[in-house]
Amino acid sequence: MTLRIPHVIADAHVVAKRNIIKIKRVPDLLVFTTLSPIMFVLLFSYVFGGAIDQAGGGAAYREFLIAGIFAQTVIFGATITGAGLADDVKKGIIDRFRSLPMAPSAVLTGRTLSDVVNNVIVLVVMSLTGLLVGWRIRGSVLEALAGFGLLLIFAYSVSWVMAWIGMLVPSPEVVNNASFIVIFPMTFVANTFVPLSTLPAPLRRFAEWNPVSSVTQSARELFGNIPANTPEPTVWPLQHAAAYTLIWSVLILAIAVPVANAQYRVSTSR
Amino acid sequence: MWDQGPSLSGMSEAIRAQGLVKRYGKVTALDGVDISVPTGTVLGLLGPNGAGKTTVVRILATLLRPDAGEAQVAGVDVLTDPAGVRRKIGLSGQYAAVDEYLTGFENLDMIGRLYHLGRRASRVRARELLAQFSLDEAADRPARTYSGGMRRRLDLAGALVADPPVLFLDEPTTGLDPRGRAEMWEIIQTLVSGGTTLLLTTQYLEEADLLADKIVVIDHGRIIASGTSDELKRQVGGERLDITVSDGNRLTEARELLEPLGTGPATHDHQRRTVLLPVTGGATVLIEALRRLDAVGLRLDDVGLRRPTLDDVFMILTGHGAADPADVDVRRRQVVR
Numbered sequence: 001m002t003l004r005i006p007h008v009i010a011d012a013h014v015v016a017k018r019n020i021i022k023i024k025r026v027p028d029l030l031v032f033t034t035l036s037p038i039m040f041v042l043l044f045s046y047v048f049g050g051a052i053d054q055a056g057g058g059a060a061y062r063e064f065l066i067a068g069i070f071a072q073t074v075i076f077g078a079t080i081t082g083a084g085l086a087d088d089v090k091k092g093i094i095d096r097f098r099s100l101p102m103a104p105s106a107v108l109t110g111r112t113l114s115d116v117v118n119n120v121i122v123l124v125v126m127s128l129t130g131l132l133v134g135w136r137i138r139g140s141v142l143e144a145l146a147g148f149g150l151l152l153i154f155a156y157s158v159s160w161v162m163a164w165i166g167m168l169v170p171s172p173e174v175v176n177n178a179s180f181i182v183i184f185p186m187t188f189v190a191n192t193f194v195p196l197s198t199l200p201a202p203l204r205r206f207a208e209w210n211p212v213s214s215v216t217q218s219a220r221e222l223f224g225n226i227p228a229n230t231p232e233p234t235v236w237p238l239q240h241a242a243a244y245t246l247i248w249s250v251l252i253l254a255i256a257v258p259v260a261n262a263q264y265r266v267s268t269s270r
Numbered sequence: 271m272w273d274q275g276p277s278l279s280g281m282s283e284a285i286r287a288q289g290l291v292k293r294y295g296k297v298t299a300l301d302g303v304d305i306s307v308p309t310g311t312v313l314g315l316l317g318p319n320g321a322g323k324t325t326v327v328r329i330l331a332t333l334l335r336p337d338a339g340e341a342q343v344a345g346v347d348v349l350t351d352p353a354g355v356r357r358k359i360g361l362s363g364q365y366a367a368v369d370e371y372l373t374g375f376e377n378l379d380m381i382g383r384l385y386h387l388g389r390r391a392s393r394v395r396a397r398e399l400l401a402q403f404s405l406d407e408a409a410d411r412p413a414r415t416y417s418g419g420m421r422r423r424l425d426l427a428g429a430l431v432a433d434p435p436v437l438f439l440d441e442p443t444t445g446l447d448p449r450g451r452a453e454m455w456e457i458i459q460t461l462v463s464g465g466t467t468l469l470l471t472t473q474y475l476e477e478a479d480l481l482a483d484k485i486v487v488i489d490h491g492r493i494i495a496s497g498t499s500d501e502l503k504r505q506v507g508g509e510r511l512d513i514t515v516s517d518g519n520r521l522t523e524a525r526e527l528l529e530p531l532g533t534g535p536a537t538h539d540h541q542r543r544t545v546l547l548p549v550t551g552g553a554t555v556l557i558e559a560l561r562r563l564d565a566v567g568l569r570l571d572d573v574g575l576r577r578p579t580l581d582d583v584f585m586i587l588t589g590h591g592a593a594d595p596a597d598v599d600v601r602r603r604q605v606v607r
Contacts, residue, residue: 007386014383018372025371025412092367096428099331099361101353102384269334 008103015097015110019084020117029118032080037073037122041129044069048193059134060227066135067147067219068192070126071212074119074155075187081115081159082166082175090171094268108167108260112159119155123148138224147222150245154215157249160256167263191238192216195230208235211248217241283342284309284436284467285330290339292325292491299325300336301491307469307484309435312462314482315471316580318588322491323471324364327440330469331361344436344467357385360429364441368424370414374405377413378427385432392431399427403457419450426457437461439470443477455480475580485580489588502583510582511547511559514572518543527562531555537585543571546585 023029045062085108088094097107127135137144166175189203190212196204207213217233218241220226237244285307292300300322307313315323328334330343332352341348344358368377375396382392400409403423408416413424422442429437442458443451458481462468472478478485479499487495487502495502511532515524521538525545529536532547539546549555556575563570576582 010386011384014380018369018376018380021376022369022371091370092363093369095333095363096361096367096381097384098333099356099359100381100384101356101386 008106008109011102011106012109012113014102015106016114016117019111019114023114023118023121029080032077033118033121034125037126038129040069040073041066041126041133044193045130045133062133063135063225064195064220064227065193066126066130067223067225068190068216069130070123070151070219071154071190071216072187072192073122073126074151075158075183075212077115077119077122078155078158078162079176079179079183080118080162081111082162082164082179083172084115085111085163085166086169086172086175089167089268098268104265105261108160108163108264112156112163115159116152116156119152123151135225139222143222143224146242147219150215150218150222150242153249154211154245157252157256160253160260164256164260164263167260167267186210186212190216196238197231208233209237211237211245214238214241214244214248218245282309283307284311285313285341285343285469287326287330287341287348288339290326290329290336290341292322292329292334292336299491300329302339303488303491303493305330305341305469305486307467309467310465311483312468312470312481314478314485315469315488316473316475316478316485316584317471317488318473321488323473323488324440325491326488327361327438327469327471331359331438332356333361357432358434359436359438360432360434361438362422362426362429362440362442364444368413368421368428370421371412373410373412374400374416374424374427375409377424378431381428381431387432395431399430403427417450419446419453422446422450422454423457426454430461435467437466437468439468441471441473443472443474451477475584479580487584487587494587495583499580502580503577505583505587509549509552509575509577511549511555512544512572512574512576513559513563513570514542514544516543516569516571520568521545523566524563524568527566527568528559531559531562534586539585546582548586549575 023033044065048065085094088097088107094107098104162175162179165178169175169178189199190207190210192212196207196213199207214237217238221241233239233241283306285305287303287305290300290303290305291298303322303326305313305315305326315326317323325334329336330341330348332348332355335349343355346354346358348355368374369380372380378396378399379392382395383389385392387395397406397409400406403426405420405424405427408420413421416424426439426442429439439458443454446454455477458468458470462481468481470478470481482499484498485496485502486493495505497505511528513524513528515521518540521540521543525536525538528545528547532549534548536545536547538544552575556573560570560573
């Protein structure tokens, strides 16, 4: 109540710093952050990319895939938020935080902010791997940065959903299982790995309005990775992919931030 | 508990709680607990698992809201100004809440920053505490590599970062080996000699006896006795006759035989096959007791006259040993965790 705004920021920064230190110390996190992105890029490029190759798509198709892999990986990265929080609750760290005169909201804010840093590392690793397998940015640097920015913003909003789940369920394992059930269909029933035209009609309808499709589409456009013979999108979300992505991100944040913080208060004061 | 004269009001009481009640569904974890800790003293909150000790600490440390009752810590109201209370307290929990992937230094530095001590002061304080707790050599190793005793010391150091006037230690030695426990006791004794007010929970009677100025015995969410260690021992009577029978099936028989010799009701413990009886008269009673038992052919494994320990106090007050896991505890934990 007597806490001023700078305290909230300073406290969130301290919490975020702590989580970032952990990226390099916790083997699971380090693998999640560095090795699995490399693996995803290589596997998807050569397993899926190879299949499309025979149909004549060629290297252009590999390039098409990259933005989808980026989108999927940063969204999966958001699960660290939930698992990390659940782990903190389990280990009593949250109790320690709560006995300190810090801003209560800094716990979740710091957590989600450190996951942005994590996703930045993930994107750098994946981009470098992508460049090795033939992916190129064909637009301007600014456009490319905007593409990365949209991926990060959308993933950040998903982090808050995961923060809510993390406070809701009792263990890190449950967070992972619960979130995968949602995230797998979200990231696969989309234009991440295949052109929407290949999907059956009901799935295609879902995919067209799925924000994962729009964030992928906007990154693809901003990287200049839309294959030359691709037909123009026919639905509004994909025609205005960046705007649609931002609308979703803001909407998710507007709901998830207060809900996650409320859940934090409920779950930690038992 | 009820000894506050006019001089014991306001700030001379560092911790004051009245009528604390906390329920978890149908289980009542706390059923009207009053606590008063004069500034600069140590209160030992003694009880078995699930008695409600941790619940009391969590309420006073603002982690939990009671369903009824009120409390002030360092003159600040726990319910209306929890943030104000947090500035005055240090809490070290039952399970060392240190981040195992951060180094000892990083853990304390982080806590200092969250107390808003500032960057420089946090670092200085962290190094100071690490030295004080003999952790300076391990300061830059992740806490994951620490022994149980080291982790506990680091956790305690965390509670002391802001040099709080009031300290809560929730079972500070549970799970430590005897050496770790002795080290911890020494640290706590040094601490309280510096004038810190301490509320300590423990299930070890020896610990409360050694560290606390006053002891409150709690069981099933209720205070069942309070006073100094000596007062509690007096409550039990002077000496106690302590016998262990060879045949556990004849325990009740032994109890009935001995009871008339005592100054109060006897208690028995099936697991240890013991009967405890408050007595006066020393050796005379002992001889008479042996004569009676021998007459019916009751064989003994052990017999003795003992000055009461707090363990006995607990036995007599609650009817079960301090180490007995109360069944309520199991249910409560299922609700909480």
